[in-house]
Amino acid sequence: MAYQQxxxxxxxxxxxxxxxxxxxxxxxxxxHEVSRALRNDATSNFRPETCRMMIAMxxxxxxxxxxxYEFEKLWNYLAQWxxxxxxxxxxxxxxxxxxxxxxxxxxxxxxxxxxFVAIALSKxxxxxxxxxxxxxxxxxxxxLNSLTMQFAQNDPxxxxxxxxxxxxxxTMIFTSAI
Ligand code: CA
Numbered sequence: 001m002a003y004q005q006x007x008x009x010x011x012x013x014x015x016x017x018x019x020x021x022x023x024x025x026x027x028x029x030x031x032h033e034v035s036r037a038l039r040n041d042a043t044s045n046f047r048p049e050t051c052r053m054m055i056a057m058x059x060x061x062x063x064x065x066x067x068x069y070e071f072e073k074l075w076n077y078l079a080q081w082x083x084x085x086x087x088x089x090x091x092x093x094x095x096x097x098x099x100x101x102x103x104x105x106x107x108x109x110x111x112x113x114x115x116f117v118a119i120a121l122s123k124x125x126x127x128x129x130x131x132x133x134x135x136x137x138x139x140x141x142x143x144l145n146s147l148t149m150q151f152a153q154n155d156p157x158x159x160x161x162x163x164x165x166x167x168x169x170x171t172m173i174f175t176s177a178i
Contacts, residue, residue, distance in 0.1 A: 010068055018071045028065040031055065038078070040134040041094060050135040053142060053177060054078075081138050095131035104137075110144065120144070146176040 021029055021037035029037065031048075034055055038046040046054070055066060058074040066074065088104040089096055096104065102117045112120075124132055124140040132140065150172040154162040164172065 008069060011072055014072045014075050015068055017075070018068045021071075028063075028067055029071060030065050034066055038135070044133065046135040047139075050139045053139060057142075057177065078138075081141075082134070085134050085137055093131070095129070095133055096137050097131050101132060101137075101140075105144075108141070110148070143176065143178050146178065147172070150176055 021033050023033055031051060035045060035048060035051045038051060040046065054074055058070045059066060060070055061067065088100050090100055098117065098121055101121055105112055105117065120140055124136045151162060154164060
């Protein structure tokens with residue numbers, strides 16, 4: 001067995017998918033292999049920016065590639081997001097529209113105005129469809145979470161407002177998962 005890591009067992013089904021994605025058969029998925037493997041549905045793949053984000057989040061070794069253990073974690077993470085996405089896609093259109101996004105963010109505990117939800121939607125909807133695809137929805141939620149955590153660290157009393165210096169502000173953004 002090529003991959004033995006801390007005695008962990010790989011899920012064999014997920015490992016099969018890994019091997020199918022590993023077209024160069026070198027035991028690692030590079031950016032292009034990840035891009036081909038991650039799909040929204042039968043017709044669309046994840047955008048490059050979402051693939052980069054997923055690699056950055058799950059590349060524990062820090063070599064810019066995804067090994068079978070990292071892939072299994074990534075796969076399970078996306079399976080959870082798939083459930084969340086389907087739960088909020090009330091009309092089963094395969095996409096999250098503005099009303100569904102508003103409801104989703106509220107359910108996740110965010111208190112955001114309608115106008116901000118509209119801004120968030122347009123930011124992550126580059127094709128101007130008025131909807132978020134699966135990968136766009138994940139990316140929006142990850143960035144929102146990352147920036148919210150940065151804000152919360154500077155807002156220990158949870159007042160909903162902070163005072164930050166210019167470079168501190170830039171650091172908050174640059175150290176977020178954006
Ligand atoms: Ca929908």
